[in-house]
Amino acid sequence: MLSNKARSIIDRCSIIKQKCVLCGATNSHAGLCSPCLSMLPKLPDAHCPRCADPSPGQVLCGRCQTAPPHFDALHVPYLFGYPLNSLIYAFKYGRQLQLSGVLTNLFCEFARSKAPKYDLVIPVPLANERLAKRGFNQSSELAEAFAVTIDGRFSDNLCWRKCNTLPQASLDLAERRKNVRHAFGVKRRCDGLCIAIVDDVATSGATLSELAKMLKKQGAKRVDGWVLARAFSPKT
Incomplete structure (x- = not known):
């Protein structure tokens, strides 16, 4: 590649x-x-600055006021809708690896104008068995390109996934949070670091929040999520 x-x-x-x-x-x-x-369906401007849920006036949504996620902000350019969703599915599950350049370019064009300086850029890790089955981690592709774009430091071995959790798509919000609870490990201290977590799609934000929680337990000062597309589900 x-x-x-x-x-x-x-x-x-x-x-x-x-x-x-x-x-x-x-x-x-x-x-x-x-x-x-x-x-390509762009995320509307009227969204919560923390979780990117719809929010009139771009103020914190009710959920983030009462039970905020562990990440500090979620940055995302697009909605997970046609035709972007078909490209992501083809790349992620159809092994059309030539789409890597298209998707990373979309992501990096957004990051180039929006991203602050981060001490570290990391992907959401896959479980070993899922990585072996798929052959690559789509989040690593995006994260490495993101790091190059912002002249940041990329690491794909700081965190690991302890187990192969159930796919989040079929679960409601409470189930999503339970599914990823204690799913991640962090190998070393992150004292005072500002870290960007990169993934392809976020729905409830439960995965990003759980990983951010573990990074902050290891001393991270700030953890932001950066994803290519935001999906919304009636179950969340």
Whole structure:
């Protein structure tokens, strides 16, 4: 697989014409033409600054006022809707690894204008058996590109997943929180560090919150979540 730096060079090269991964148009940048790029569902401005749930006036939502997550903020550019969801599914489960460049470019374009300086950038880790089955961690792809974009330090071995938890998609909020409770370990102290956790999709935020809790127990000063897409479920 191409490194992020090599992919970036190819994307900027005017000689190499990339086809749009959605419509096949040849006049595209980083795998998406302008019309298809405009179709991607952006997260509305009126959202909670902490969890990115809908919130009029961009104030803290009721849940974050009464039971805030352990992360300090969730940054996300898009909603998990068509056609972005189809690209994420194809990359994550369909082994269409060529989509890595398209998705990381979308993520990094957002990060380039929004991200502050972090001491450390980490992906949400996969359990060993799920990593072996899938062959890669999609969150690591995004996190490494994010770190390069902000000139930050990337680590994919600070944290580990203790067990192969159930898929979160079929669970309600209480079940999601219980499912990931004690699921993560942190190998060393993080005293005073500002850390960015990167994942592809967030729904309830339970996974990010649990990992942030463990990092703060190890002394992290601030932990933010950065995800490509935000999904909303009636169960949450």
